[in-house]
Amino acid sequence: MSEDTLFTIRHSTAHVLAKAVMELYPSVKLGVGPVIENGFFYDIAFPEVISEDVLPAIEAKMHEILKRKDTFRREEMSIDEAIAFFKKVHQDFKVELLQDLKEKGTTKVNPEEAMDIDTAKPDVASVYYTGDFVDLCRGPHVANTSEISGAFKLTKLAGAYWRGDEKNPQLTRIYGVAFATQDELDAYLIMIEEAKKRDHRKLGQELDLFAFSPLVGSGLPLFTPKGTIVRKLLEDFVSKLMKPYGYSRVDIPHMAKVDLYKTSGHYEKFADDIFHVSSKKSDDEFIMKPMNCPHHTQIYASRPRSYRDLPIRYSEVTKVYRDENTGQLAGLSRVRSITQDDAHIFCTLEQVKQEALNIYEIITQFYAKFDMPLRIRLSVHDPKYMEKYLGSNETWETSVGILRNVLDGLKKEYEVGVGEAAFYGPKIDFIAKYAIGREWQLATIQLDFNLPERFELEYADADGTKKRPVMVHRAISGSLERFMSVLIEHYAGAFPLWLAPVQVRLAPVGEAHLAFCEKLKGELVELDVRVDLDDSGDKVGAKIRRSAGEKIPWTLVIGDKEVGGEPFNVRVFGQEEALDLDRTALIVELKKHAI
RNA sequence: GCCGAUGUAGCUCAGUGGUAGAGCAAUACUUUCGUAAAGUAGAGGUCGUGAGUUCGACUCUCACCAUCGGCUCCA
Numbered sequence: 001m002s003e004d005t006l007f008t009i010r011h012s013t014a015h016v017l018a019k020a021v022m023e024l025y026p027s028v029k030l031g032v033g034p035v036i037e038n039g040f041f042y043d044i045a046f047p048e049v050i051s052e053d054v055l056p057a058i059e060a061k062m063h064e065i066l067k068r069k070d071t072f073r074r075e076e077m078s079i080d081e082a083i084a085f086f087k088k089v090h091q092d093f094k095v096e097l098l099q100d101l102k103e104k105g106t107t108k109v110n111p112e113e114a115m116d117i118d119t120a121k122p123d124v125a126s127v128y129y130t131g132d133f134v135d136l137c138r139g140p141h142v143a144n145t146s147e148i149s150g151a152f153k154l155t156k157l158a159g160a161y162w163r164g165d166e167k168n169p170q171l172t173r174i175y176g177v178a179f180a181t182q183d184e185l186d187a188y189l190i191m192i193e194e195a196k197k198r199d200h201r202k203l204g205q206e207l208d209l210f211a212f213s214p215l216v217g218s219g220l221p222l223f224t225p226k227g228t229i230v231r232k233l234l235e236d237f238v239s240k241l242m243k244p245y246g247y248s249r250v251d252i253p254h255m256a257k258v259d260l261y262k263t264s265g266h267y268e269k270f271a272d273d274i275f276h277v278s279s280k281k282s283d284d285e286f287i288m289k290p291m292n293c294p295h296h297t298q299i300y301a302s303r304p305r306s307y308r309d310l311p312i313r314y315s316e317v318t319k320v321y322r323d324e325n326t327g328q329l330a331g332l333s334r335v336r337s338i339t340q341d342d343a344h345i346f347c348t349l350e351q352v353k354q355e356a357l358n359i360y361e362i363i364t365q366f367y368a369k370f371d372m373p374l375r376i377r378l379s380v381h382d383p384k385y386m387e388k389y390l391g392s393n394e395t396w397e398t399s400v401g402i403l404r405n406v407l408d409g410l411k412k413e414y415e416v417g418v419g420e421a422a423f424y425g426p427k428i429d430f431i432a433k434y435a436i437g438r439e440w441q442l443a444t445i446q447l448d449f450n451l452p453e454r455f456e457l458e459y460a461d462a463d464g465t466k467k468r469p470v471m472v473h474r475a476i477s478g479s480l481e482r483f484m485s486v487l488i489e490h491y492a493g494a495f496p497l498w499l500a501p502v503q504v505r506l507a508p509v510g511e512a513h514l515a516f517c518e519k520l521k522g523e524l525v526e527l528d529v530r531v532d533l534d535d536s537g538d539k540v541g542a543k544i545r546r547s548a549g550e551k552i553p554w555t556l557v558i559g560d561k562e563v564g565g566e567p568f569n570v571r572v573f574g575q576e577e578a579l580d581l582d583r584t585a586l587i588v589e590l591k592k593h594a595i
Numbered sequence: 596g597c598c599g600a601u602g603u604a605g606c607u608c609a610g611u612g613g614u615a616g617a618g619c620a621a622u623a624c625u626u627u628c629g630u631a632a633a634g635u636a637g638a639g640g641u642c643g644u645g646a647g648u649u650c651g652a653c654u655c656u657c658a659c660c661a662u663c664g665g666c667u668c669c670a
Contacts, residue, residue: 049599156664161597171666327666
């Protein structure tokens with residue numbers, strides 16, 4: 001079955017959904033119903049509040065409609081006729097779409113909404129009949145509902161703003177998945193179940209990596225000892241990769257006077273997302289830092305700089321605080337206290353390329369370690385909306401040109417994201433692909449002419465004149481919180497040996513072997529191995545089961561044989577096929593997995 | 596922030612307009628055991644928080660908080 005056929009089936013299933021809803025709730029108003037990955041959705045304004053309980057009834061109605069074997073009949077009419085038609089049946093949203101089409105030549109607000117109308121024939125609108133049901137649609141569709149296999153399922157209900165704008169009314173979006181065969185649908189549903197098992201929120205709690213407390217507040221994760229080990233290892237790893245490139249570590253307070261962010265321009269831009277701190281001792285107004293760059297500029301500005309000093313590279317692993325909408329907080333993926341592995345490079349325009357290449361090298365090595373392929377995106381400004389950005393179009397063209405030059409020089413494939421830039425400059429974003437095909441934008445290299453300008457940063461050039469440096473912002477892991485969420489799901493909680501909070505579990509067979517285990521543990525601790533000892537009175541089987549459940553990479557069962565000098569039997573993640581290593585080999589292997 | 600759902604023991608989950616239940620975990624005791632769950636016992640809960648309806652609310656209603664699925668946003 002081709003992709004096109006599947007697309008058509010999904011699209012036609014969306015129409016059947018709309019028809020089923022119309023039959024059950026005759027006064028609904030239909031929005032749009034496009035095909036999405038694995039299925040479709042339909043946005044519908046209901047006259048009453050509905051909940052997920054109604055989905056089975058709608059599904060049943062859909063199956064009933066399929067049994068009628070209605071044909072899909074296409075009909076074309078002028079836009080004015082179509083407007084009159086949909087006005088008559090009180091489908092206000094369709095009328096709005098048609099009016100837009102008539103006036104602007106497109107219904108596009110964002111791409112996924114565009115498929116209802118064929119822009120190739122601007123003066124003609126097409127409608128599709130399914131039995132007595134009519135919908136504005138560019139098609140194509142199956143010829144008859146009998147071509148739909150019935151391998152679909154309505155999955156969830158959500159609120160969605162009409163045309164994606166939060167000022168517009170909110171419609172009820174019904175999501176569904178649809179496949180060509182029941183087997184494919186079943187396989188998909190099983191895959192979703194598997195993905196749930198990897199959910200970092202579930203694993204984070206099971207493996208004791210982080211926690212939330214209602215007293216501390218939502219979106220403010222607390223890292224347990226185990227979670228903190230992983231964080232520290234990630235920090236150390238980035239630190240090691242940065243070593244050849246001349247970064248200096250700095251340290252700044254987590255708050256600042258509001259003036260700093262008024263100067264930087266962040267205050268105006270992100271006023272709603274900033275935590276405010278008031279002082280009873282002075283009239284100064286403070287905020288929790290939502291980013292680090294303004295602070296770092298003030299370290300740069302703390303003394304006169306010469307061209308001989310450049311590039312100056314300040315790095316820091318530190319938290320920023322952002323007052324995100326509560327409805328979008330989610331585990332570690334979206335939090336209000338965010339740890340950035342941040343760095344800012346102050347350099348000349350000529351030096352930017354080399355610096356970007358160095359950062360690219362760090363990013364590449366970092367993600368290779370986790371076997372995560374990277375997709376590259378050049379995120380540029382949208383010249384149509386320059387009011388969203390600081391600085392002139394000319395400055396932007398220059399900085400985009402520099403980044404493009406870097407990417408072209410690397411001969412790497414990349415896409416261009418128009419309108420994806422930060423408000424102060426263009427970026428190279430790195431989108432990591434991880435387990436079960438998910439993607440997340442994590443690493444970034446950003447160019448910035450604006451902050452040096454706003455803070456009037458300078459250096460003395462060779463000829464004695466004052467020049468303005470350029471700033472490069474970069475992050476490797478993105479944020480430690482989000483990166484950890486990705487890693488937990490990537491590895492399904494089973495961190496590789498170098499990254500696991502506990503690397504080795506010693507499981508003595510009986511009480512007689514405890515002393516030997518204590519001694520071995522001491523030796524391994526001396527070698528910086530993260531090792532613990534199961535001194536419960538349980539049987540060996542139970543100890544292995546527990547160790548495997550905790551996703552500890554290596555479990556060593558220790559009894560008379562091992563105490564007597566025979567090689568250690570090492571179970572990897574509890575698996576039965578085990579390594580046999582003598583004491584020297586054991587230590588050699590473990591040492592290989594230090595950072 | 597918006598739409599919808601959910602909230603019972605540390606975890607996973609039953610349950611009813613008449614004062615609360617299981618398994619696992621934890622604790623104590625017994626067992627000291629060779630590769631994925633030893634046995635026994637006792638304990639553990641203002642049923643998310645607050646108000647309302649009721650003779651009586653964990654159950655019904657409302658508000659709030661938190662979480663989940665989306666939308667919008669993401670420096």
